Amino acid sequence: xxxxxxxxxxxxxxxxxxxxxxxxxxxxxxxxxxxxxxxxxxxxxxxxxxxxxxxxxxxxxxxxxxxxxxxxxxxxxxxxxxxxxxxxxxxxxxxxxxxxxxxxxxxxxxxxxxxxxxxxxxxxxxxxxxxxxxxxxxxxxxxxxxxxxxxxxxxx
Numbered sequence: 001x002x003x004x005x006x007x008x009x010x011x012x013x014x015x016x017x018x019x020x021x022x023x024x025x026x027x028x029x030x031x032x033x034x035x036x037x038x039x040x041x042x043x044x045x046x047x048x049x050x051x052x053x054x055x056x057x058x059x060x061x062x063x064x065x066x067x068x069x070x071x072x073x074x075x076x077x078x079x080x081x082x083x084x085x086x087x088x089x090x091x092x093x094x095x096x097x098x099x100x101x102x103x104x105x106x107x108x109x110x111x112x113x114x115x116x117x118x119x120x121x122x123x124x125x126x127x128x129x130x131x132x133x134x135x136x137x138x139x140x141x142x143x144x145x146x147x148x149x150x151x152x153x154x155x156x
Contacts, residue, residue: 008120016028
């Protein structure tokens with residue numbers, strides 16, 4: 001069974017109120033469809049980084065997000081993942097202010113996860129950044145997960 005690291009934006013889109021922005025609303029719908037129809041076809045993981053991010057904000061929203069991740073396995077942010085996070089930042093692939101985005105990739109790569117599922121197209125699902133991160137991961141002996149959106153992981 002293939003594995004998926006579920007990044008924070010997916011959980012947020014899953015439980016947030018429907019957006020008035022048509023593109024965001026479409027992403028929310030796609031997220032719901034993936035969650036209900038495809039999630040069970042993968043071994044799904046999160047990390048403490050995801051938990052820390054979804055615990056921020058409005059208490060009602062936090063409760064909804066926490067309820068959705070209740071039975072997902074949590075990957076540890078090991079020393080190896082911390083070193084890879086630093087390498088991604090030091091290599092200029094992701095800016096230091098987005099260190100948590102680098103940590104998502106590092107945790108997934110170190111744990112040999114097949115896919116990193118996200119709606120973050122600024123620092124994660126971004127072709128130019130993916131290329132740079134892939135080189136950094138490969139140089140350090142890790143395979144970078146396929147970084148994609150729920151839309152891209154809907155199956156055939």
